[in-house]
Amino acid sequence: MTTILLKTSRALGATLGLSGLLLASSAEAQISTPQPSPKSTVTQRVGLTDVTITYSRPSARGRAVFGDKTLVAYGKRWRTGANATTTIKFSDDVTLEGKKVPAGEYGIYTIPNKAEWLVVLNKSTKQGADVDGFKDDQDVVRIAAKTYKLGNKAETFTINFSDLTPATANVDMQWELTGAKFKIGTEVDAKVMAQIDEKVIKGTAATPNDYAAAAVYYLDNNKDPKQALAWIQKANEKDPKFWNVHTEAKIRMKMKDYKGAATAAEQSKKLALEGKNADYVKMNEDLMLEAKKLTK
Template sequence: MKKLLLIVLLLTFSINVSGQIKSPQPSPFAKIEQKVGLTDITLEYSRPSMRGRTIFGDLVPYGKTWRLGANANTKITFSTDVTIGDYNVKAGSYAIYAIPSETSWNVMFYSDANNSGLPKNWDDSKVVAMLTAEIYPMPMNVETFTMTFDDLTSSSAVLGMLWEAVYVGVKIEVPTDNMVLTNINDVMNGTPTANDYYAAAVYYLQEGKDIKQAKTWIDKAISMAGDKVQFWQLRQQSLIYAKSGDKKGAIAIAKKSLAAAEVAGNADYVKMNTDSIKEWETK
């Protein structure tokens, strides 16, 4: 009996000791949070490394579904509805899987995002988007599997996937324009502030919308700001005037912005205004 108790105590001690040891994971977890327009996108995945292994066509076989990383499936979460290829994808969380080949990947967004790797029973009805993404050869090996958000605009981003000498990108589009225009319409039908007029005007300028409307709003914003107007606000007003074809007005406003930027010691705006004035005076 004493011998049996001794064995049990030794086993318990060894288990407790091993449970106290912390070591690095071979495929560490990563989480990326990216704002695209007005949409929040969160990406969670694990990052295996090459470690001298051949990846595609060997460790990751061609023609078979891969979980895009290691450990639990890669998960992406959208705060709004998005568009992926020809598919409208609702706000929520999705697993991402891929079937690599030598020239392209079939990338799939799967509505069940809580799998330990691949689903035990694959269900085609849970594939909410599937598209073919071309492979772009890299000039060097990327040691650790990496996912990125590239080519950011106010309305889209490219979900990049890099490993070994391969880059694959999938474009994700977000409904920023509809959301902003709805918001602008609601605010303008209420009691807009100077900041509201300014934000609406700048958005119209940046997105190439009705420049006359942008000019009306920016003038209203500057008028309401009065002597508290800032050099960066005057900068945007000058750009709107120039875009509307009023170069003379744009130059006059840019000179005000330049003077205010010099007082504030902002070299970036001094240079931008100086360059714009020179450009507009020659046209």
């Protein structure tokens, strides 16, 4: 009898222990609901530099956004979003509106006004936007971002990248009917030239793709056309591709060798026909027509 009671007691204890764990687990579990200001991350390669912005996106929901006694008051520091501090990260050194900023991650704070916003990058990404907690001595750069009126209302605060060039882009902040943007500049030429120097000029194992890339960069950036021609010819020596032969035609046009340009374009067209690429066929025909006109 004692043995039976002991086993029953142990079984009951195990059951109660399991129930306790389940209750504790249920108590710790939280209900997941959509956030009113959801987190967003946008990344853009600008030149050869990766730029990442992480922020939370509040919505207007019928409220006046910018102005006096509004959601975002003029002349007061704003965390440029909601919830945690908005951050921006650069993989390399950049410039913001011409001012140098080292590679790294920073908090973005803004002081909106009607005509422009003051944009502040600060070393701290967690200090908050309130006046008492903000540390001005941690500022990295301060720049002005001109405002403009949006054509369509932006219900939800949005940060994106616009006006991309091979070395620059604008960070564009939009909400309600207001937009404000500032320019990021990156170093491209020095980096590309260092690669060309290492792989093509000093290197001993340059591939046709390396020669072609160097030639295209020289062509697009108005560098020595004779050198560009020498490199594209090396790229085309053993296995000419219609796009590379077309590059040779464009380089020769730039050098005013119209006869040579037409010959290269004719070869590129033939290769493009074999490759069934109508776009390059048309581009070569246009180049040959232009070369013919300039030969006269």
